[in-house]
Amino acid sequence: MSTQPTGVTQEHAILTRHLGSVQDRVSRLLCDKESELQTLSGEIVRLRGLLVLSRTSMLWGLSAPLMRVGRRPTKRPSLEQPTAARQEDLEASRKAICQTGCTGHAHHWLSDEGQCRWSGRPCDAGGD
Structure with missing residues (x-):
C-alpha cells in the first residue's frame, strides 16, 4: 500500500490548504479595515469639535484661530500671558x-x- 494521498484525498488536502490561506487573508483584511475605521472615527470626532469651535466663535463674534484640516495644533497659546x-x-x-x-x-x-x-x-x- 502507498502512504501518498491520491485522488480525492489529495484534492481535499489542497482545497483545505487553499481555504486556510483565504481565511487568513480575509482575517488580515478585516483587521486592516477595523484599524482604518477607528482612525476615521477619531478624525470625525476631531473635525466635529473644530466645527463646533468655529461656529461658536463665529456666532459669538470672536476671532477663532485658523486651524487646518488634517493637522493638529502643535502649540497652544499661553493662558498666563494674554495677548491684546x-x-x-x-x-x-x-x-x-x-x-x-x-x-x-x-x-x-x-x-x-x-x-x-x-x-x-x-x-x-x-x-x-
Whole structure:
C-alpha cells in the first residue's frame, strides 16, 4: 500500500490548504479595515469639535484661530500671558455673558450697589 494521498484525498488536502490561506487573508483584511475605521472615527470626532469651535466663535463674534484640516495644533497659546487679541476676545466673551446671562434675565447678577456679582466690576449694561 502507498502512504501518498491520491485522488480525492489529495484534492481535499489542497482545497483545505487553499481555504486556510483565504481565511487568513480575509482575517488580515478585516483587521486592516477595523484599524482604518477607528482612525476615521477619531478624525470625525476631531473635525466635529473644530466645527463646533468655529461656529461658536463665529456666532459669538470672536476671532477663532485658523486651524487646518488634517493637522493638529502643535502649540497652544499661553493662558498666563494674554495677548491684546486674547484680551479683546475675553472682553467680548464677558460682554456676551453679561448680555445673555444678566441683562436678558432682569439683571439677576446685579447687586443693589450696581456692581456685578459675577465679575466684580461695575455693571456697564445699566439696571434697566
